[in-house]
Amino acid sequence: MTKDINKSEFDEGTKLKLSIFRECFKEWYPVFLHNQYISKLIIYDMFAGSGKDTAGNMGSPIILLQEAIGNEKQYCSHIRQNNKSVILAFNEKEEYKRNELECNIKQEIAQCKTTCQFDTCVFDKACHYAHEDFSDLIQKENLLRILNNAKYAKFVLLDQYGFKQINDEVFLKLTNAPKTDFIFFIASSFIKRFATLPAVTKYFKQENISFKETNPKECHRVITNYFRTLIPADKEYYLHSFTIQKGSNYYGLIFGTNHTLGMEKFLRVCWRHDTLAGESNCNINNDFQKGELFYQPGASSKKQDISNDIRQRILTKEISNNKDGLKYALKCGCEPKVYVDVIEDLIKSKKVSISGQFNRTAMNIHNAKLYNIAVI
Numbered sequence: 624m625t626k627d628i629n630k631s632e633f634d635e636g637t638k639l640k641l642s643i644f645r646e647c648f649k650e651w652y653p654v655f656l657h658n659q660y661i662s663k664l665i666i667y668d669m670f671a672g673s674g675k676d677t678a679g680n681m682g683s684p685i686i687l688l689q690e691a692i693g694n695e696k697q698y699c700s701h702i703r704q705n706n707k708s709v710i711l712a713f714n715e716k717e718e719y720k721r722n723e724l725e726c727n728i729k730q731e732i733a734q735c736k737t738t739c740q741f742d743t744c745v746f747d748k749a750c751h752y753a754h755e756d757f758s759d760l761i762q763k764e765n766l767l768r769i770l771n772n773a774k775y776a777k778f779v780l781l782d783q784y785g786f787k788q789i790n791d792e793v794f795l796k797l798t799n800a801p802k803t804d805f806i807f808f809i810a811s812s813f814i815k816r817f818a819t820l821p822a823v824t825k826y827f828k829q830e831n832i833s834f835k836e837t838n839p840k841e842c843h844r845v846i847t848n849y850f851r852t853l854i855p856a857d858k859e860y861y862l863h864s865f866t867i868q869k870g871s872n873y874y875g876l877i878f879g880t881n882h883t884l885g886m887e888k889f890l891r892v893c894w895r896h897d898t899l900a901g902e903s904n905c906n907i908n909n910d911f912q913k914g915e916l917f918y919q920p921g922a923s924s925k926k927q928d929i930s931n932d933i934r935q936r937i938l939t940k941e942i943s944n945n946k947d948g949l950k951y952a953l954k955c956g957c958e959p960k961v962y963v964d965v966i967e968d969l970i971k972s973k974k975v976s977i978s979g980q981f982n983r984t985a986m987n988i989h990n991a992k993l994y995n996i997a998v999i
């Protein structure tokens with residue numbers, strides 16, 4: 624039987640996971656809250672737990688609520704003034720945990736009210752609770768209608784135990800839903816360990832997953848690539864993962880979005896946590912680290928490999944404009960600036976010329992002014 628995560632103090636790996644959830648949502652939320660074309664934001668925590676651990680550390684639902692309120696309650700005023708609707712939808716299979724969660728959320732709101740000028744809280748009626756099995760919930764017409772509604776912005780957090788809840792079908796439902804970004808947790812090394820057993824093969828098609836010749840650190844990358852193969856090749860979609868080592872086990876997060884801005888923001892979070900590769904807490908590429916003889920600040924094998932790759936693709940005309948270069952960097956899990964550094968170097972060394980107005984845009988790349996690249 625799985626140990627209840629809320630019945631002891633969260634370990635360091637769990638705290639890291641929760642920090643990434645927090646930062647990821649913190650980046651996502653204002654984008655849609657301030658988008659004049661979006662009237663409703665729905666935030667789902669599908670495996671919500673009871674809200675706290677035994678030491679009083681906050682779990683994902685309270686973290687989401689706090690971030691939805693914002694520092695100094697900045698977002699509440701915006702919601703009031705702009706008639707926005709923000710819904711926090713919490714699901715937890717165990718009814719007693721769902722009830723405990725409702726108490727914890729109400730306590731958090733009550734605490735917040737003690738320093739609020741208003742009598743009613745915008746989140747009083749915004750929090751919804753369910754205690755369903757996720758596998759039933761994800762089949763429900765009502766939920767699917769919301770997920771597929773392009774007028775609503777959706778953030779879906781799926782902090783499952785193990786690996787069984789997010790199968791191919793669920794993953795495709797999420798990737799096909801418009802204006803829907805999601806992040807899920809998965810116990811990747813358990814899939815590796817039991818790869819040939821029916822308990823795993825029932826969920827993952829073996830021909831698309833191969834752990835051969837991969838070192839244990841890489842198993843979450845392998846799982847992420849498995850999910851990547853499910854996305855049609857002609858679909859513009861961004862997926863990135865973050866590996867979390869806990870002792871000898873490897874877990875991970877997978878974030879998905881169909882918008883470059885969503886991925887820019889998630890990558891910013893990941894590179895803040897891992898300045899070498901933006902994808903793990905375990906120095907996944909065995910780079911030299913601070914304090915080691917060959918350590919070079921700002922350099923890493925990932926940055927070098929992706930720079931070389933982009934350079935090669937420009938010189939072979941596979942990348943022929945800035946938008947493609949910037950997006951390619953994102954697809955490789957690098958912040959778009961890596962492309963800008965490469966193109967500047969190629970221009971300086973007279974290997975390429977630019978037609979159109981050259982610019983160094985490396986943020987909000989969907990707004991970047993297009994220029995073309997000609998190889999000299």
Ligand SMILES: C[S@@+](CC[C@H](N)C(=O)[O-])C[C@H]1O[C@@H](n2cnc3c(N)ncnc32)[C@H](O)[C@@H]1O
Binds near residue numbers: 682755788
């Ligand atoms: C990893 S914990 C989530 C912890 C939570 N995110 C937090 O920060 O405290 C997974 C939760 O999902 C619940 N759960 C397990 N199976 C579920 C299912 N099939 N559907 C919905 N909830 C489930 C468990 O009871 C547990 O509370």
